[in-house]
Amino acid sequence: MPSRVNYIAKIGLLAAIGLIFSYVESLFPIPIGIPGVKVGISNIVTVVAIYILSPSAAFAVTFIRVLLAGTLFSTGIGIIYSICGAFFSLFIMWILHKSNRFSVIGISAGGGVAHNVSQLLVACITVESFKLLYYLPILLLAGVVAGVVVGVVSKIIVNRLMQVH
Amino acid sequence: MWDVFTNIRSCGRIICMKKADFYLIIAILLFGIIGLIFFNGFKEQGSVVTVYVNGQIHGSYNLNDDSEIEIIDNDNICNVIAISKGQVCMKYANCPDGICVNQGYIKNNNESICCAPNKVLVVVSSDIEGEFDAITR
Numbered sequence: 001m002p003s004r005v006n007y008i009a010k011i012g013l014l015a016a017i018g019l020i021f022s023y024v025e026s027l028f029p030i031p032i033g034i035p036g037v038k039v040g041i042s043n044i045v046t047v048v049a050i051y052i053l054s055p056s057a058a059f060a061v062t063f064i065r066v067l068l069a070g071t072l073f074s075t076g077i078g079i080i081y082s083i084c085g086a087f088f089s090l091f092i093m094w095i096l097h098k099s100n101r102f103s104v105i106g107i108s109a110g111g112g113v114a115h116n117v118s119q120l121l122v123a124c125i126t127v128e129s130f131k132l133l134y135y136l137p138i139l140l141l142a143g144v145v146a147g148v149v150v151g152v153v154s155k156i157i158v159n160r161l162m163q164v165h
Numbered sequence: 166m167w168d169v170f171t172n173i174r175s176c177g178r179i180i181c182m183k184k185a186d187f188y189l190i191i192a193i194l195l196f197g198i199i200g201l202i203f204f205n206g207f208k209e210q211g212s213v214v215t216v217y218v219n220g221q222i223h224g225s226y227n228l229n230d231d232s233e234i235e236i237i238d239n240d241n242i243c244n245v246i247a248i249s250k251g252q253v254c255m256k257y258a259n260c261p262d263g264i265c266v267n268q269g270y271i272k273n274n275n276e277s278i279c280c281a282p283n284k285v286l287v288v289v290s291s292d293i294e295g296e297f298d299a300i301t302r
Contacts, residue, residue: 075261077282099185106186113193127279127286128220134275137200144193155181 011049011057015064018045022069037119037139040112040146042069046090047108047154052161055094062086081122088118104158105151112147113140204275211274211289214253216246219284228253228272228289236285243283253287255280 021042028039042065049058066086070079092114096102102110116139124132216223218236226232228251236244244265245257252270260282268278274291 078261081281101183101185102189103181103183103186105182106189109186109190109193123279123281126281127217127284129217129286129288131275131277131286131288132279134204134277137197137204140193140197140200144190144197148190 014061018042018065026073043150044154051158084122085115085118089115104155108151109147113143116143215288217286244285
């Protein structure tokens with residue numbers, strides 16, 4: 001059991017890395033017409049936090065990252081979008097992790113899809129129209145492909161960090 | 166580097182995918198591909214552009230008539246929609262992210278441009294009655 005200070009320091013470290021990933025992501029928006037849809041590089045940090053620390057630490061990391069990235073790189077409604085996306089995807093990943101049937105790749109694919117779907121739903125609610133659901137299949141495919149890639153990267157990182165522990 | 170990929174099935178030391186992972190990923194892929202085929206089966210060149218503001222119809226425009234539609238919110242022009250040569254795009258938006266402007270031109274039915282900060286939605290449909298088909302199917 002690592003000490004409390006060790007734990008807090010790691011949360012801060014992961015949140016800082018996540019913030020950089022969020023910044024890199026904000027430089028390459030995907031022009032698919034739904035605000036907030038991203039590749040999900042910052043999801044690497046959340047997945048790694050779930051594995052090397054705990055789901056509650058992952059919640060803290062996500063909360064700090066989203067709040068800082070929202071105030072720094074986007075304004076107003078953009079913050080609400082990223083908060084919804086990040087927490088919905090964290091919630092799905094937490095359920096998948098808790099079921100104990102999925103590995104890092106499955107969890108990260110589920111999280112990526114959940115993020116995209118939540119962005120689409122929030123967009124539908126704000127413009128008060130379900131016509132945007134036309135983009136659902138594309139977002140599902142994009143989410144699962146990005147999620148698997150993020151999962152493979154996260155798995156490699158988790159393996160390395162487990163050796164350090 | 167290659168053992169990253171070759172160990173996926175054999176549950177080796179680098180990547181260890183479980184059965185549930187495969188089922189989850191394949192299920193989502195299937196949903197996505199079926200949805201894509203389903204929607205693209207109805208793909209055709211649209212002819213009507215409908216603009217929604219705050220969920221209300223702001224106006225319908227013919228896709229073949231070149232025009233510019235300005236949407237005014239609180240005495241400021243918040244969005245400019247341009248129709249030219251059978252295509253429609255968001256020419257200007259006063260929101261900071263500019264996702265809708267970056268999306269470029271759309272022309273097929275059911276495609277849409279959404280500007281969430283201003284609650285503006287631009288939808289292309291094949292005809293006015295076609296909108297009801299899109300809801301019921």
